[in-house]
Amino acid sequence: MLRRLWPLTLRGTGAALLALTCFVVANEVGIPELMYFGMLLVAVLVAAVASLYLTRHADSVTRSLAPDTVGVGRASLVRVRVGVRTALPTPPGTWTDTLPPGLEGAAAGVFPALGSGLRGSDRVVNLAYTVTGVRRGIHHLGPLRVHSADPFALARRSTLYGQRTRVTVAPAVIELPPLTGLAGEAGGTLQTQNNQPGQGADNLIARPYAPGDSMRRIHWRATAHRDALMVRQEEQEATPEATVVLDRGVLRWSTEALHEPGADDAFETAVSACVSVVSRLVRDGYGVSVLDSDGAALAERIDGGDTAAVEDLVTQFATVTARRDDHLPRLARQFAGVMTGPVIVLTGRLDPADVDALAPIVHHSTFAVLLAASPRSGALDRAGDVGWHAVHLDPDGDLVQEWAAAGERGVTRALR
Template structure:
C-alpha cells in the first residue's frame, strides 16, 4: 500500500493502480513463460482501468447543489449555518468524496461523502457552521467532487457548482440613550405627533375616499384643488437624521491602503481598509441602529454629497440615500458589509513608487468637492428636519471650515473624528465647534459608546455664541 501511495492520485484509485501493476507483471510473465492465457489476463488487467478512466471523463456525472445560509446576511462574530443539498441529476453511479471550498479565514474546508447514509429521494443533505470576525462578502464554494467509476478504478475531480456569496455585516454596538438628537420631544428620540384641526394653517388634507364622513370635508382645500379634500384626523411627522460617512483614502490610510476582509465578488481585490475606517464603519452602523430603533428615517451621504454607498459592492441599491424601518436598516447593514476606502482614483490621491502618498492636485491642498456645494445643497434640502451626524477620518482645518457651515442645516450637528493621533485634530475640532458642531476626536482604540457619550461633555460643546451669530446672519448656502 505504501508503494501505491507514490502513484498520482488524480488518475486511478489504489485498486486501479493495483490492476495496472498486476497487468504489467502478468505481461512480463507471459513473455517469459510463453503463456497465452497470461497474455490475455494481462491485457484485461491493463485495459480495464484505462477504459474506466476514459469513461469517467467522457460521461461525467452531473450534480445539482443547493446552498442556504441561516441567517443571511450574518453579523460579524455570529455563526451562520450552511445547509447543502446535493443530488445527482444525470445517469451514473459510484461514490464521490466532496469538499466545500472556503476562504482561508474560515479554516479548513469541510469534506463529506456522496451519497450520504441518510440520503432521501436521491438527495444528500449536509450541514456545517461558519463565523467571521471580519465584515465582507465571501465566496462560499464551489463544491468539488472527486468521484470514481462504478468499479472504483479511476478518479476524476471537478467543481460541480459556482458557489454562493455570504455577506457578513458589521455588528452594531448598543449606544447609551442621550438627548443628542434634539428638537424631537423632550429627548429628541420620539416622533412628533400632531392632532389635526388646530387651525386652517397647519391642517393636513388628502383626497376624498368613498366612506369618508362629509363633516371632514375641508372646503377651502376643495376649492383650491377642484376636488373633494378631507381633513386628516392625525398626522405623524417622522424624525429624520442625516449621517455623513467619510470614505476618503487620505482620511483613513496611514500610507498605502491595506488589504482587509473578504474579497468582493465583483473583482479579485481585497477591500481597502484600515483600523480607523473599520471603527468608523462600526460607529456608523451603531448610530443608524440607535436612531432606527427610535423611528428615525435615515439619510446616508458621503463627504461629496453623493449617496454613501454608491461605491459599495454589497449595496442592494447603491444610488439610494434614504432608508427607513427595519428593511432600511438591513439595507444599510448590507451596504456597509463590503464598503471600502475610496481609492486614490476616487479621492484625487495618487500612489507613486514606493507607496509614497501625494495629496490631491488642487489649489491649497483641499479638494473643493469635499464638503462642498453638493453636500450643502443636500443638507439644505432637509433643513432643520433632524440632527446631522458626521463620522470622519483625519480632517484638515480647511476641510473643517468647509463642513462647519453645514451645522446650520440641522436641528443639531455632531462630528466624530477617528484618527491615530487625536491631538493633531484640535484645530479642526475648534473650527467645527465654532461653526456650531459638537465635535470630538478619538483613536480607533476608543469604545464607540464612550465616543457617543462624550457629546454630552463640555469639551464637545459648540461655541454657541458664534453659532448663534452665524445663524442669525443667515450664513449658509
C-alpha cells in the first residue's frame, strides 16, 4: 500500500534523500552551492512527477472476446482497445488487466511508447491476451491498470482505467459417444420412429439457402448464429423425442449450489453432463426437452440437428443454480400416460427410496439412464434392478466413460 502511495522509484527516492542531505549540509557547513544543487534535484523530481499527469489519459477502454462466451476449460482471445490522449511523448510502460476468479490467463504486457498528441487525434492502443474459463457464471474483466514512469525513471504512476466488461463462462460441453447400446430402441431419427404419431415435423435441420427456396422456410435462429441465410431442411415425418432432467433440488447437493454457479463441484459436474448429453442427443437427431425435476422446462424444446439452439442452451446454463424445494420423488407423474424415447435423469444424492419413486418412468421410456453424483449405498443396484441404466456421476471421473458405461449396461440387460 505504501509503495502505491509513494510516487518515486528507488532512483527517485535516492535523489530525494540526496537533496535533503544537501540542504542539511549546506545549512550546517555554509556551502551555498549544495543548497542550489538540492533545489535542482527537487525541481527535477517535481517535473518528473508532473510529467506523469500530463500523459496517457485514457478516454475509453473496450474489450471483445472471440468466442464471446467462454466455456469452462476452453480458451478465448481477449482484445482490448484503449483510446489514449497524451500531451507529451511517453516512454513504454506495462499493463495488467484485472481477471475475476472465474477466469485465468496472462493478462499483462508492455504498453507501447507514444508520441505527442498535441497536433493529432487520440491514439488507439490495441492489446490482446488469452483467458481460460475455470468457473461457470457471469464475471467481469477489468479494470485495466497501466504502470508508467518518467524518462529518467525517477517517478512512477499506476493508473486504473475503470471500464469493465461482462463475460459469460458457460459449462463445459464434453464430446460424448452416441447411444449405440440399444440402437433399435434408443436410436435417433435414422433408427427409430416417432412414438407419438402426428407429432412429427419437417424442419429438424437447417441448411444453407438455395435459389428457389420459399422465404417462409427461413430458419431465423440458425441464420442469426451462422451469419448466413439458412432454411429448414425437409425431413421424414418422424421426430423421436428425448427428455433430459436436471434435478436442481438443493437437498440433492450442497447448500453452496444454491447461492452461485461454480460453488459445488458435484452440481457443476451435473450441469456439464446435462448440456453434453443434450448436445449428443440433438446431433443424433432427437427433439430434446430439458426439464427440472418438477417438470418445468429449463429451456425451449430443441429440434434434432439444431446445434445453434444447443449453443443457446449452453450459454443459458451459465447461471443455473440449485433450488430450495425437492420434486424428484414426484417426477414419475410427468410421464404418466405417455410413451417417449430416451429419458436421462441427472441428480445428486440418491436413496433407494428415490429409486422406487422413479421406477415407473422406466416403463414409459425406450432407454432410461440415471446419473447420480452422490448415490447412497445400494441405490444404483436398486436402480438397475428396476430397469434404469444407472451410473455414478463422479465429479472426479470421466464423463465419457460413465456415459459409455450406461450404454454397455443397456446391452447387458438386453441380452439377458
